[in-house]
Amino acid sequence: MPKRTDIESILLIGSGPIVIGQACEFDYSGTQACRALREEGYRVILANSNPATIMTDPTFADATYVEPLTLEVLRSIIETERPDALLPTLGGQTALNLSMELVEAGVLDEFGVELIGADATAIATAEDRENFKDAMVEIGLGVLRSGIAHTVEESMEVVEEIGLPVVIRPAYILGGRGTGIAKTREEFAAAAATGLAASPISEILIEESIAGWKEYELEVMRDRNDNQVIICSIENLDPMGVHTGDSITVAPIQTLSDPEYQVMRDAAFACLRRVGVETGGSNVQFAVEPDTGRQVIIEMNPRVSRSSALASKATGFPIAKIAAKLAVGYTLDEIPNDITKKTPSSFEPVIDYVVTKIPRWAFEKFPGTTGELGTSMQSVGEVMAIGRTFPESVQKACRSLELGQIGLNGGPAEQRYRDMGDDDLRVAVGIGTPDRLFEVAEALRRGWSVDELYELSRIDPWFLDQLSIVVEQRLWLEQHQGGIESLTRPEWRRTKQLGFSDAQVAHLVGGTEAAARAARLAAGVITTFKTVDTCAAEFEASTPYHYSTYEDESEVRPGTKPRVIILGSGPNRIGQGIEFDYCCVHASFALRDAGYETIMVNCNPETVSTDYDTSDRLYFEPITHEDVLNIIEAEAASEGELVGIIVSLGGQTPLKLADVLPPELVLGTGPSAIDAAEDREEWAALCARLDIPQPAGGTATSTDEALAVVERIGYPALVRPSYVLGGRAMEIVYDDVDLKRAMAALSAAGTLGREGGLSAERPVLVDRFLEGAIEVDVDAVRDGVGETVIGGVMEHVEEAGIHSGDSACVIPPSTLSDETIDVLCDYTRAIAAELDVQGPINVQYAVQKGQVFVIEANPRASRTVPFVSKATGRPMAMVASRVMAGSTFGELRAEGLLGPEPELEHWSVKEAVLPFNRFPGTDALLGPEMRSTGEVMGVDTSAGLAFVKSQLAAGTAIPEPEDGLVFLSLADRDKPGGIEAATLLAELGYRLAATQGTAAALDEAGLKVEQVVARIGVASDAPAEAGEPDAVMLMNDGRLTIVINTPRGRGARADGDYIRTAAAEHGVPLLTTVAAAKSFAIGIGELRETQLKVRSLQSIHEAVAAASGTVSGSGPEVDR
Amino acid sequence: MNRAATEHGNDAASNPTNEPTNDLTNDATKGDTVVSRIQPAALVMADGSVFEGEHIGAVPTGGIASGEVVFNTALAGYQEVLTDPSYAGQIITFTYPHIGNYGTAAADAESRGVFARGVVVRDLARRHSNWRAEQDLGSFLERHGMAGIAGVDTRRLTRLIRDVGALPGAFAPTDGPGAQTLEQLTASAEAEPGTDGIDLVAQVTTAEAYRVGSGPRRVVALDFGIKSTILEHLGRYATVDVLPASATAAEILALEPEGVFLSNGPGDPSEVPYAVATVKELVGKVPIFGICLGHQILALALGGRIVKLPFGHHGANHPVMNTERGQVEITSQNHNFAVDPESIASVAEVTHINLNDGVCQGLRVTGVPAYSVQHHPEASPGPHDSAYLFEQFETLMADAAGATAAGRA
Ligand SMILES: Nc1ncnc2c1ncn2[C@@H]1O[C@H](COP(=O)(O)OP(=O)(O)O)[C@@H](O)[C@H]1O
Ligand SMILES: Nc1ncnc2c1ncn2[C@@H]1O[C@H](COP(=O)(O)OP(=O)(O)O)[C@@H](O)[C@H]1O
């Protein structure tokens, strides 16, 4: 069937902010869909609140709405744009749920919008676990014994029948939130309650637990002719019980015989048919009992999912793009396979390599979490590695993680597992944790048998044996006599084929990594690059998608044009995420348009940068010294000149390589400048030269030195390691006790070779903490002839002390004076010039009582580049990449890539989104260590409205006065500001509640406090009627609708902990700074006057361009 | 477990290269792991290219294993491929690097033995893991006297044979017991005739007739190298008399079959003129269903022409368009020859087309109850998408029976 001509415009809903369980894989899918649909000539309307995404780049859709993803907002977008159809399956669970709401609210009918790619009943069948099971039983598929409950009482009855252990899983949730396994009745009661709370329709499924069974996933595509194909099969190394998103997974399936696999394949097809997924990609999960082969179906997702992204990268089959084309009427056989060009997409990819995905977690940032993996997803990112065999791919994946591991084991990081006693180790390998893989490797090193480890871990013996092959080679290397030079070619070849890095060999045999590399090359063992081609070489393919291995033949085709290598940002982690992928992808586009051949290197399967058609050539490789050198060698072999490598757009990951890569190849700002900015002494000297004030401070490599520094600068002080991102391990200390503890923690980290370690070359920085200061971020770019362009000045809403990545910020600055802004810009120019920056730079300031202090400078693209670009219409990353490749602003202006100084008539607010609801029990308090996973953007005609939009986008519902009480509990220094906020809210009719101290202050200010709230503990251990209820009790009763709670500095934290934790759990809007509280109050006030209006980025940017006197501010309209 | 396989299992028990098949337990649950003793080996192709590797399986009969080197891209199903008689005379390369992961099981055998000349893999599993497994692949190869070479850059090899078409090659250990020199290997690679001009069917077809299945219908299956899964399918609705490839039309009709099945098999159909002659006599007299070589033989019997493909089809992921249903089937394929659709245009219609390269994958004879497909509806290994073709055969027989009944009345 040809494509549909009865529809002209299609609305696509993005997945909103990056959260745990929904990361940038949906930027990849949305971006592919936008491109595919526009290729077909449709008008694409995109709604997504996430400014860091590539899909929200104005060039990817015809109308892009960076607006809150709520029913009301979507309604007005539909009202304005009148799309013919809505494609709900490419924006994750968010888009799916929102589309369901639009259907139920009758909005789609009202405006005659057709749901394409999936229909409401199909979604309901798949998403409601009870419906789903019934449907599967109906078509004769194996399912698990289970029951549904809507109350704790019901759940007790259900568990009577099923018996323990059971799994509790809420309906309509993401990434397994609120799910858990209960072995005892007590555990069960608790888990049932959490589950009911987590489900938007308070419904849970109670199911027999089969923890320990093998877990599998199939990625299926179906078209309207009922043609179905399996794109990729995936086997989880971690057995059932560990969420697939938290499991180490391997493609293709390794331990199923063909008869078993074909039964699973048939079941997946039957499932899609029954559910009624008319077209597109779906993910079906199965479990298999190891001893009997009994197969049961776990769930299916009727949409593109995280696994689809993995499957696309693993096979080279662009699932999202094809799903979009199927949705508009094509059938699989009508769509050519881009990779072979000759064959159609109606086939099943086969691969001749092994793909391993390992997730990355951030437990260290959330004290109070157990670090145990379960049925609810907790990872924040993942890496993927390709190798010819599992040992090679798992070792490559380990070193891609950037956690200090240079392989499975056999590196310095191994020590910490070697230090474990046998008993601890025995327990550890039985529990899914981020460390389990390495603990298993350690157990194998100790000679434990595969069978014993299987009994303990339920990791399939095949995987364990493959791991032990690696470990045996590790032991062999360790025992090898005669040094690295004496390794023969066969020995080197076997070692490299098992995925060992030169660094590992050096560590085990003795010697430096450089010596190992030299010896290997001397032995004639060079890296070969194979191609990902969807057909295991059965047909000729011209895909420029490569992975390294150690075989006979390399397949890289020599390029002819001048080439630039762009190093990506590796796994998503808190502090380094999609924003950096945005920068790398933009660089690739800009440089390609400028006539370069672009070469992308990255190991993150969720990203747009790892789409094989984003750059001229893709190397899916770990971003380590060795792996990058190998690529340089392969590329240097080509005719066209290798112009250089871009290291400053991918965050800290590539930047760390700046001084080890060939200096002549590093484009833009030189390594010396990067060190000057990072090295405390040099930096201080530089600021002194320019006489730019810095917070008083010093460096320390020991606790005593730290105490000495504080002697000089006084408390409160800020302690942090150098060379880290996202304020890792950064702390505000108020006295010697705090300080000693902080230093101890840091030196502990040091010995692990982990991020944020303490050592002579990595000293700790101790600064005077500037209290009550306004923080400002400035993003700029400087070109080769010394001109600096300021991209944006961002005033933070929260005061300095809240990590820049966690605080809301606004463009243009809302309270800073023009003088201050000029000072900030002058300082930025001076610093950029002094560092001789050529490319992007980000400088952070704290403005205390009108005086500007510089906090730090990062001579690289910052987290805020995409936000700035969207707020101002200037493609900063494109500009920066061109500058690094040698262009001047003069040239770029002539080209039209860089517009004039933008005249902003609108306000843009960026708000951070935090994952506290995923980590019950951690204090939801913001601080100098970044903990947000994503961000949203609100744009409107006033700062207040933009702020409210950003709050709505971040998922904060705006309560009405009658809904309940606004609760305040403020630190003394915050009381004045807090009273202002309270006054504004009171004027709007909100009723107040407060803790004694705060209540008294409000009272003095003449504000009525309806409810005085007891300290935590006081009330809870006395009967309620005895004293007033405490805040937690009130929240449990749903009587509080807004919580304004600022930390009381030292001591009384504990009290606030409970309040904030409860607020996070109950989803009550929580404001931990008076600044935020004020903006919130102002915004709500303005919202009363006008109701929310939506406006596309394109029209905003046109307005800006018009005001500042140019045609287009959003970069060249290149067709992609 | 399927009866055909058991019967042949018994045949196999009486064959010398076969070790006792008892006490085969699943290593996954047993303690010891298979220790791989590395013995260097090399594969040399007729074009002179050399592939390093290590020896696995049995010692090659006559010191060197040689044959036409082909590849298969299926991700799983190595045992089914190895026991498929269609591979007689060939050395099989598996493009998926890990082979042997789930061991081997009698139930997965497609015939009484292994007819290929050798096997080439990137990595042979040292330890397998699957509840169905009875023996690891290494021992299975030894039991069947099958030599192999592991550690080969199978992707490089596949790219080579993809471009030049199937190419003769020879491999053997290059060190230790039975070591051969590269010169010796080159020589035998060049001397290797390949499969052209040889009647491979004669080597694999059953010596005596035998009967399987217990269904109500009576089917005669001509064994050109039949796979046991095919017999399972037919056996569901028919009692099947499996006859040697040399059976004459008279012998066949004497059994009064309601349908005749033409099986898959190895090599070039022009090497089995006798079978073509037999089928010529049968067409129109009795419903016919042919698969793979059987499909080509039917085409020849109809006066059609067979062409050798630039590069054959060797995988379990080939999209085939069913021109009547307008639907795509993902199919299992293994052939270097194909029917030239022009050559049969006057007598038959094309029912299936390979979407990758437009090759004819199926035909139905006009006005006569006979049809055939080039791909493998029995899969094993591969998808079940085309299994309906077996039901079609029963329907065809039913209709024919009805027709003749009507005729008599
Ligand atoms: N009955 C069960 N017993 C044990 N573990 C289970 C069971 N059901 C699901 N799980 C585990 O929980 C994880 C999440 O369950 P799933 O149904 O996939 O929910 P989600 O929608 O979060 O993916 C699965 O990946 C699996 O590891
Ligand atoms: N001297 C200081 N006074 C107050 N707050 C500070 C000071 N130094 C840093 N901060 C806060 O700590 C946060 C993180 O510090 P920063 O140097 O930016 O680390 P990172 O390199 O992780 O961004 C800043 O965003 C700021 O809010």
Ligand SMILES: [Mg+2]
């Ligand atoms: Mg799941």
Ligand SMILES: [Mg+2]
């Ligand atoms: Mg910072």
